[in-house]
Amino acid sequence: MKIIFNPDTEFVAKMRESLKKTEGYCPCRLEHIEDNVCMCKEFREQIADPDYEGFCHCRLYYKEK
DSSP states (O other), X not given: OXXXXXXXXXXXXXXXXHHHHXXXXXXXXXXXXXXXXXXXXXXXXXXXOTTOOEEOTTSSEEEEO
């Protein structure tokens, strides 16, 4: 298993700037709750699934098998 950034470096730069503005909360989520701090709870659960391969909700990270 490997977690990597989206290969689109321009997108990653924009997302990282957005994360700074939202104090680490996923910019794709409306609620500023603990579950939405990047890496969000949804993606951490996907990481734990050995069969999951794909992007997180906001497409910043990618999990390879």
